[in-house]
Amino acid sequence: MFINMCGFAQDRPNSGGEIHPVKKGDSVAVNVNSILKPKEAASTVELTEKGQDSIKNDSVKPKPEFLTDIVNYKAKDYTSFNRKEQKLYLYNEAEIIYGDMEITAGTIVIDYSKNEVYAGRIKDSLGEYSQHPVFKQGTQVVEPDSIRFNIDTEKALIFNSRTEQAGGFFDSEISKKENDSVYFVQNAKYTTSENREDPEYYFLLRKAKVVPDEKVATGLTNMFIYGVPTPIGLPFAYFPLTKKQTSGVIFPSFGEQNDRGYFLQNGGYYFAINDYFDLAVLGDYYTNGSYGIRLESKYNVRYKFNGNVSFRYENLITSERGFDDYAKNTIYNIRWSHSQDTKSSPNSRFSASVNLGSSSYYQNSINQTNVSSFLNNTLSSSVSYSKTFQGEPQVNFSATATHSQNTNTETINMTLPTIQTSVSRIYPFGNKTGSNKGIIENLNFQYNLIAENSITTTDSLFFKKEMWDDALMGVQHSIPLSTNFKLFKYFSLSASSNFEENWTFNTINKYYDTDLEEEVTVDKSGFDAYRTYNFSTSLGTTVYGMFNFEKEGKDRKIKAIRHVMRPSVSYNINPAFDNYWDSYEVVSADGLVEEEVDFSRFEESLYGAPNQNFSSSVGLSLSNNLEAKVRAKDSTATEDKKITLLNNLNFSTAYNFAGDSLQWSPLRVSGGTQILDDKMSINFGAVLDPYALDNNNTKIDAYNINNGGSLFRLTSANLTMNYTLSSKTFSGEDESRENSRNETLRSGGRADDLFGVAEDFADQRLNNNQQENQDEQKESGSLYNYKVPWSLNLAYAVNYSNSARQNEISSHSLMFSGDVEFAPRWTVGASSGYDLKNQGFTYTQLRFERDLLSWRMNFSWVPFSSRSSWNFFIGIKSSILQDIKYEKRKQSDDQL
Template sequence: MHTNNFKILFALSFTVFINTLSFGQDLPKKSKTIEPVVKDSVTINLDKEKIDKELSEQAKDSTVTDSVKPKELLEHIVKYSATDYTKFNHKKNKLYLYNNAKIDYGDMNITAGSITIDYSTNTVYARGITDTIEGYTQKPVFTQGSNVVEPDSILFNTDSKKALIYNSITQQGEGNVIASLTKKENDSVYFIKEGRYTTSQNLDDPDYYIRLLRAKIVPGKKIVTGPAGIYIYNVPTPIWLPFSFFPQSEKHTSGILIPTFGEQNDRGYFLQNGGYYFAINDYVDLAVLGDYYTNGSYGLRLESTYSKRYRYRGNMAFRYENLITSERGFPDYARNTIYNLRWSHSQDSKASPSSRFSASVNVGSSTYFRNSLNQINQGSNFLTNTLSSSISYSKTFQGEPQVNFSLSATHSQSTNTEEATINMTLPTFQGSIGRMYPFASKTGSKKGIVQNINLQYNVRGENRIQTTDEFFFKKEMFDEARAGFQHTIPVSTNFKVFKHFSVSASTNFNEVWTFKTFKKVYDNEARRLVTTDTIKGFDAYRTYNFSTSVGTTIYGLFNFEKDDGKNRKIKAIRHVIRPSISYNINPAFDKYYETAEVINAEGQTAAELEILQSTNALNYSRFDGTVFGQPNQRFSSSMGISLANNFEAKIRDKDSTATEPKKIKLLNSLNFSSAYNFAADSLQWSPVRMNGSTQLFENKMSINFGATLDPYALDNNNNKINKFNINNGGSLFRLTSANLTASWSLSNKNKGKDKNKDGANVNPDDPNGVLPENLDFGNQQINQNQNKDKDEGEDKGPSKFYNHKIPWNVRIAYAVNYANTRRQSEISSHSLMFSGDIDLTENWSIGASSGYDIKNQGFTYTQFRFQRNLESWNMNFSWIPFSQNKSWNFFIGISSSILKDLKYEKRRQPDQQL
C-alpha cells in the first residue's frame, strides 16, 4: 500500500513536538553554598528557661547589668523525651537523648534511637542504635509537615533549617526516592546525590528503579533530575535520558497526554489517544484526545468527568472518527464517518430528598463499535447490539394526598444493521396523585368493603419518534412524531370473606387524547387496509373495565419424625399453595370504529363485499397507529385461574452442635395459570402456562424452567381447531413450547480446612499446620531450610515454591428451548456458555470465556486471558482465536499511574475488511 510521505512526516513531527514538551530541566536558583554544619558559628538556645537556669549557676559580675533585653532565638517551644536517659554535658554544651528519643520543634519532628543536640552549633544529630542481636534499629524518622523521611542518620540545623540526610527513603506521591545523600535546602527543596526512584513496595530490594545521578525534589510538586536510567533487579538497561521530570502535584494539573503508536492493516502508521488534559477546577476536567493515521484517517475524543460531594457526579464522552479505506482513485476507496456520545449522571440522595435527576445516554452510529479503529473500543465492545439511553427528572410534593411527576426521554437503537430503526420518546411526562380513601374512618384502621375503597389519578404523555440513522436529528425525524396523553383513574377495594379468603375488586376508567388520527381504505390488490390520510387535530376516546379476584393460602406439612427414637435426615416437608381465581370484563367500544371504503373493487361481487364486512376486514378505528393504540372492539368476559406452589424441607444439620434443623428450599416456585373466555365463540380456553425455579448444591446452581400446554388440537394443515386434543385421539394437553435454563457457579474458595489422612485439621494458610505426607517438594534442601526456620521460631509464611491450594472459579450457563406450535417438534435454540479463572500462583492467573451453540455446532465469542503480577509491573495477554474480531494483545508496563507510559504493548488488530 502506498503511504503519503507528507502525512508520515507530519506524524513524526507531532511526536517530536510532544516529547519536547513532555520533559524539562528545572534548574535551581543560584544561592550561597552551604558550609558544613559542624563549622556553623551561630549559637542557639533550645530552651530559654533551661539556659537561664544554667547561667544562674555560673559566676557572674554583679556590677554589670545589661539594660538591653536579648532577642529570643527560638520561634517555637522545644519538647524532647527519651526512654533510657536524658543527659546534658555542660562542658560541651550538648544534650544527649537515648533510646526512643523524640524531639518536637514547630512542625518538625524527629524520632530516633539516639539524638544529640549541640547548643553551640544549633545542630541536631539523630541516628539509630546498634544491638548485638537485632543490628541497627530505631532508625531516625524525620517529619516536617506532610513530608516524611526515613534515613540512617540526619544532621539538622535548627537555625537555617538545612540538613544533611544519609541513606534516606522519602515518599513522593505514588513512588519513593532512595538516596545515599540528601541535602535539605529549606522546607520545600531537597537535593539528592546517587538516588533511586521506584514505585516498588519492596524498598530493600526493589524489582526496578530509575537511577538518578543528581536530582532536585520539591515535595508535593515535582522531581527534576539530571541523567537517569532504568535498572531492573539492579541490572542496567540501555534506556537512559539526559534529564527527566516527574510531576508530584497533590492536585490534578493540566498536561500533555502521550499517544501510543503502531500500524494498522490498511491505514498505515498511527498515533492514538494523544492530546491534552485540562484540569479546569476541583469539580470538572476535560481531556482532548486525537488519533491520526498516515492514510488520512483521523479521530477525535472529548472526555470529561465532574463531581461535587453530596450533590452529583457524572462523566461525558464524545467520540468521532473519519475513516478512509484505500487511497483516492482506487476502486475500493471509501470514506465513512462514525460517532458515539455517552453521558452518565447520578445525583446524591442527600442533595434533594424530594427530587431526583439522572441520565444514562449511549447514542451514535449503529456501526460505531464494529468499525471503530481506536484500541479502547476494540475487544468485546463489538458484541454490543443495542444502544439505549434514558434521561429523567422526578419531583415529589409531600402532602395528603402525595403528588408526583416526572419527565423523561428515552432512546433505543439496534446496531445489527446500518439501517436499524431508532425509537425515541422526546419527552415522556408522568404525573400521579397518591391513593385516597374517601370513605375511610379518620381514626382506627380501615375495615370492610366500603372503608377500603380507594382511588388514584395517573396521567402519561408521550411524544414518540421512529427514524433511522439517515434522518437522525434531521427535519424528517420530527415530521412523523406522534404525541398523546392517557388519563387513568383506578378505583379498588379489598375485603375478606369466610375469614380465609381475600377478595379484591377494581374498575378502571381510561381516557386517551391524541393530536393525530388516520383514515384508512381497503386495498383490494394488497388485500389489506392502508392509510391514505393523516388528520391533524385534537381527538379523544374513553374506555373502562372491571375485574375481581379471590384467593387464599393453604399450608400443608408432611412430618417424617416418629416416636421411634430415630434421628431421620428429613424432618418435615412444607407445601404452600396459593390458589387464585379472577374475573375480568372488557366492554366493546364499537362507536370508535367505522367501515373502510374499498378501492379497486371492479369485478367484485356483493357477496365478496359481504364476506369482507362479516369478517370485520373493513372495520377500522381512526385511533389505530396513535401513541396509546385503539380501543377494544371485542367484548371480553374471561376468568383466570392460577395456582402457585413452593416446597421447603427441614433436614438434619451436619453441624452436630446445631440445636435446630436446617431449612432448605426444594422448589422456590411452581406456578400454573390459564384462562377461560366466556364471550368467545371458539377456542375459549387459553393454553396452560407452567413455570418454576429451584436452587441446588447449596444455592450454587440455579434452575429455571417453563412450558406451554395447549388443550386444542391441530388440523391436517397444522392450524389450531376448536376441538380438544384428547377428543382428537391425542393426550389431554399438547406441549407447544418448553424452556430450561441453568447456571452454575463453582469455586474452591471458602471450602474450610483440609484434612490429612489422620483426620487432623489443616489450615492451608497456616505455615505451622500439619502438611500432607505425600507432598513431594522435589528438593531435600528446601525441607531442611523449612525445618531450620521452624527451629528458629520464624514465621516465614506459605512457601513460594508450591501452592497446595489453587484458587479457581467456573461459571457455567446452559439454555435450551423447544418449539412445537405447528408439529415441528424441534429444538429452537440450544447453547452452553462458560467462563472461569484460575490463580496458578499468587502472581499468575489465567482465564477464559466462551460458549458453544449445540444446535448450530459452533463456538460463540471466545477469549483467553493470561495475567502476571510482576510486583511493580503488570503483564497481560488476551487472545480472541477466531471470529471476525480475531486478534491478540500483549502488554507489559508499570502498574503505577504516574509511570503508566513506561510500557510495551504489541497487538494484532482484527481485519476490518472481514
C-alpha cells in the same frame, strides 16, 4: 572519684530538660535628654512624650537570637553538656523537639558554637548499627544514617537517607536540604517498590532536585532491574510527586492493523479542572487517515450528586483512496450516567442513564475498551425527573425521556417526553383512625395522567428533521376504582373498574379507490378522543400443606416438606366500543361489493383503537412453592436448615365466553428454583395448546385429544441455567474487576464476563482492582495450592419450537467465563461458549496476567473469528509512573 561522679550526675536530668531562649539587652543605650533640641524652638517648645518615643528607635539592629523557641530534649542513657566545646550530648534513644522539627536517633549532638545539630546511629555490642535517625519537619520524614542540620539556615546534609514522597521511595547517598521545599540529592535510587532492601526496579538519579509533594527534576538517569543496569534511560527526566489531582499528558499505546496501518491509541491529555469535575481528552490515529476522538468526564459533589459523561467519535477509512474497496464511515456514541443522593432532596429526584449513537458503533469501533460490548444488540437510555408534592392526597409528577435502539434492524423508538401525574389513592369511606375493613371502607380510587410524544425512526434519520415526521402524540386519563375484602374468612375477593379517556392528535380515514383498486389511507391532524371502561374481579386464597417425615427414634435427613398453593380465579369484562369503528366497501370492476372492511380512525394513534368485540373471560391460575426442612450438617446447630425446592411453579390459562371459537387460551407453565446452596439458578417454561392442527399446520377449533392426539400440544419450551461460583464465595470476599464490569454495563453489556472483559491495560480506571497482597499464602515455604483463587460463570440455554409441527431446537448454547490463579501471581482467564445447535464456538477471549509486584503484565487474545486480535502490556502499577510501559496490539482485520 566521688567529685567526678557527682559532677556527672548534675549533667543528667531525670526527666529531660528544656533550653529557654536567652533575652539579650539592647547594644546601644540612648538617653533622650542628651539629644539636642532644635535651635529655633529650643526655648519655647519642649519635647512631648510622642516625640520622645519617636526618637527612641535604635538605629543599630540587635543580633538575632540563636534559639527562638523552646528546645525539648531527652535520652535514655545520659545527656551531657560540655561548656568548653559548647556542645550538648544525648545518647541512646535520644530525642530533640524544636518548633516543627523533631529528631530521634541513637545519638544527638547540639553544637551551640556553630548552631548545628548532628544525629547518628549507635553501635551495639556486636558491632551492628541501630537506631537510625528519623528527621521530621512538618509533613516531611527522612530516615538517614546520619544528618547535620543548621538551625539558623535550616539547611541540612543528610547521608544515606530514605524517604517517601507521594507513593515513591528515595534512597540517596548524599542529600542537601536547601529549605522546607527543596532537596538536592546525589546518586539517589527512586522506586515505587515496597521491598526497600531489594527493589524489583529503581531509577538511578545521579543528580536531582526534589520538591516534596510536587516534582523531581533529574539529569542523566536510567533504570535498574534487580540491580542490573538497563539501556532504558534519558539524559534528563521529570517525575511528578503530587498527591493532588493534577493535569498531565496521557501517553498512547501503539500497534498495527492490516488495512489501516500503524496506529497510536488512547493518547491525550487529562485536565484536573477542580475538585468536583475533570476531563480526559483522548484520541486515536491511524496512518491511513482514520482517527478517533473521545471525551471522558467525571463529576461528583458529595452528598448531592455524581455522574460521568463520555462522547466518542471515530472516522474510519478502509483501504486507500482510488481502490475499489475504499470506504469511509463515521460512528459515534454518547453515554451519560447521573445519580442523585436521596438525602439531598427527599421530595424530588433526577437521574440519567444514556447510551445512544450509531447502531454499528460497538461492532466497528477500533478501541480496545469495546471488546466486551460488540455483541450488544440493544442500546437504551432514560432521563427522568420526579417530584412528590406532600399533602392529602399526595400528588406525584414525573417527566421522562426514553430511547431504545435495535442495532440489528437499526430501528429507534423514543419518547420525548413522557409526562406522568398521579394522585394517591383516596378512600372516601375509609376509617380515619384504624385499618379499613369491609367492601365499603376499602373502596378507593385515584387519578392518573400520561402524556407522550412517541417517535419511531431509523439510524440514518436520527438527529435529522425527518425523524419528527411520524411522531405520535397522545394523552391518557385513567381513574381506577377498586376494593377488596375477605370472603368466608379464607378467601380474598377484589373487584375493580377502570375508566379511560384517550386524547390523540393523529387520526386516519380509509376508503377504497376503484380506479387504483387499492385501499387508501389518509392521515388527519387534529384533536380527537375516545373513552373506554372495563370491569374485573378476582378470588384467591392460600393453601398450606405439611408433609412430616419425622418418626420417633429415627433421625431422618429430610424432616418435612411444606407445600404452599395460591389458586386464583378472575373474571374480566371488556365491552365493545363499535361506535368508534367505521367501514368501507371493496367494489369490483363490475360494480359489485366484494367485501366490507372495518377500520377505526384511532387504529394508528399512540394508544391504538378501542375494542371492537365484546370480551367476557375467566382466568385460572395456580402458583406453587415447595420448601424442605433438612437436618443441619453442623452437629452443633440447634435448628434444622430450611432449603427451597421450588421457588415457583405457575400454571395459567383463560376461557373466553364471548368467543365464537378457540375459546381456551394455551396453558402456560413456568417455574424456577435454586440449587447448590443457591449458586445455580434454574428457570423453565412451556406453552401447552389444547387445540389441534389441520393438514396445513393451521390451528382449528377442535381439541387435540379429539383429533387423535394428546390432551395438550407442546408448542414451545425453554430452559435456562446460570451458575456463579468462586473461591471468594466461601471466604465472604467481594468479586474484583468492578470498574471493568461497570464500563461494560454502561455500554449495555453483561456483568458476568460471558461476552469478554472490557480491557484497556494502560487505563488505570479499568485496572485499579488488583488483588491484595496475600502474604500469608504466597510466602516461600507456604502451601500455596491449599487455597487457589478462582471464579466460574456458566450459562446454559435451550429453546424448543413446535407451533407448526416443526419439532426443532431453535437455539441451544452453553457459555462460560472464569479465572484461576494456578500459581503465585499467575492468573489465567477465558470467556467463550459453544453453540450446540450449529456446532461451533462462540466469541472467545483468552486472558493471561502476571503480577510482577511493582509491575504487571497482561496478555489478551481473541484466537479466531473475524475479530481475531491480541494485546500485550507490561508496565508499572503505580499511577505516578504509569506512563512507563510497553504495549503492543494486533487488532482485527475488517476485511475478514
